[in-house]
Amino acid sequence: MTTQRKKTIGILTGGGDVPGLNPAIRATTLRAVREGYRVIGIKNGWKGVISIDPSKPFEEQEYCIELNEKAVTRIGRTGGTFLHSSRTKADKVALKDVPEHLKGEYKDEINDLTPAALENIKYLGLDYLIPVGGDDTLSYGFRLHKEGVKIIAIPKTMDGDVPGTEYCIGFSTCVTRTIELTHELRTCAGSHERFLVLEVFGRNAGFSALLPTVGGAADRCVIPEHPFDMEHLTALMVEDRNNNPSKYSVVLVSEGAKMIGGTEVFESEETDSFGHKKLGGIGEVVGSRLKKYSPKFNNGKEINIINQKLGYLVRSGQPDALDSIVPTAYGNLALDLIAQGISGQMVCIRDGKYDHVSIEAVRKDEKGESIKKVNVAKFYDTNRYRPIYQNLMGDPLLIMTRDE
Known part of the structure; x- marks a missing residue:
């Protein structure tokens, strides 16, 4: 035997x-x-x-x-x-x-x-x-x-x-933590009538910014799939602030988001073995520009910023x-x-x-990036920098996460 x-x-x-x-x-x-x-x-x-x-x-x-x-x-x-x-x-x-x-x-x-x-x-x-x-x-x-x-x-x-x-x-916990932490930081933003700028994960895809925004975490979000105009974002944030009884507004910024004509922002030039430089810092850039442009849309008065990179808090x-x-x-x-x-x-x-x-x-595009990205035409309002909420019938539980 x-x-x-x-x-x-x-x-x-x-x-x-x-x-x-x-x-x-x-x-x-x-x-x-x-x-x-x-x-x-x-x-x-x-x-x-x-x-x-x-x-x-x-x-x-x-x-x-x-x-x-x-x-x-x-x-x-x-x-x-x-x-x-x-x-x-x-x-x-x-x-x-x-x-x-x-x-x-x-x-x-x-x-x-x-x-x-x-x-x-x-x-x-x-x-x-x-x-x-x-x-x-x-x-x-x-x-x-x-x-x-x-x-x-x-x-x-x-x-x-x-x-x-x-x-x-890991995705659900990330979204859950992002919503929770944003709501906690609202008390600071409201107390001082500021813009709240939160940098979140999302190298090539904006799911981790867009879905928390669907869940009420933010007024606006900017994502890697669509370059954004900084002055237009400022105008929207001032509008949101003026419409809020507590006089503050919130934007989620994907770490891979880019301004029109700009590039990604990196912490350093070092790369890992997959060729990725570590992203980080776009939230600070957005915050400083919001403050700079705010007088143009706020009767000449500057609006201060609370800037927070959520980083490892959402993966811990x-x-x-x-x-x-x-x-x-x-x-x-x-x-x-x-x-x-x-x-x-x-x-x-x-x-x-x-x-x-x-x-x-599990394949990548010619640049070595993931081919799965937010369907901008269906789920992202490129003029208002926020999710599209119409015509969700038949979409997955988490709405925009299906491969298109």
């Missing part, structure tokens, strides 16, 4: 942390272990995959651990990622970031460490790998799929812009209800596909229902 080897599933989280990652890890692990799979958690995303040293025994590895019920039972109620994360693209690794044990083999300024990744996946004995991440993380998962690795992807990003799905883990803390429920469903959907021997798929929500699509759906 022969004993059949227990199948092994690997799981990793890549890119920025969001609430909901731990519920996904927990759900996947609990279901898998109870059905007889071995589960290995790979730490630090794709960095962990390339950093495992196959010359060492599993017990001595820094970047992988065996997961069981005891390890994951309590993590579902917490934010962040129990497995940690990184912004690493394994086929584009700078020489300084090549793991020590591989530096004799990879000596170029930029290196493709996919052969090392494949060797380490084989070393771990992975029958399936579940990457949880945004389009950057999952696009490398697609690369491994083409190399023969059995991949089931789970979409995650607070920007809500992974193609192929109406929902990404425990997940909200949706980011506790959806990740649990996604983890179980992944196990359903594995049980059926299916691979090369991403679990998703389409037309309001749980489903799966080819991981090839």
Whole structure:
């Protein structure tokens, strides 16, 4: 008689942390272990995959651990990622970031460490790998799929812009936090009769600014999909302030928003391995211009500003209800596909229902940007810089998150 080897599933989280990652890890692990799979958690995303040293025994590895019920039972109620994360693209690794044990083999300024990744996946004995991440993380998962690795992807990003799905883990908590924090800051804006300018996430897509505005967080919002006119925005903000009994108005500014004729604003010129410079500062620029132009539309009187970058506040803390429920469903959907021997798929929500699509759906445009963006013509009033609320019949629960 022969004993059949227990199948092994690997799981990793890549890119920025969001609430909901731990519920996904927990759900996947609990279901898998109870059905007889071995589960290995790979730490630090794709960095962990390339950093495992196959010359060492599993017990001595820094970047992988065996997961069981005891390890994951309590993590579902917490934010962040129990497995940690990184912004690493394994086929584009700078020489300084090549793991020590591989530096004799990879000596170029930029290196493709996919052969090392494949060797380490084989070393771990992975029958399936579940990457949880945004389009950057999952696009490398697609690369491994083409190399023969059995991949089931789970979409995650607070920007809500992974193609192929109406929902990404982390998005609901981001929107919820944005609305909550904006309402808290209203007391300061109202007390001093100021403009409240809040910079929010959204590199290429404005979902994380537009949907909170739908929820009543702001009077106006500016998004990456449509360049805005600064004087026109000022006129609208003065109008809103004058119509408000508390004499203040609010604008949400996507970090990737651009003025007409302008460019994105970056914190620095440094880039990550996906070629992205860190965005940040457009909110301060908008705030200073609002103050500068305000006398023109306010009888010559200047209006002061409260400027706040929400940043990590909207991606910290425990997940909200949706980011506790959806990740649990996604983890179980992944196990359903594995049980059926299916691979090369991403679990998703389409037309309001749980489903799966080819991981090839996670693709980018010629500039390396996500192809999923706000449908401006349908959902964004380009004259009033606010959402369009008409003709929503048949749209998804979160309105503008379907791929068009």
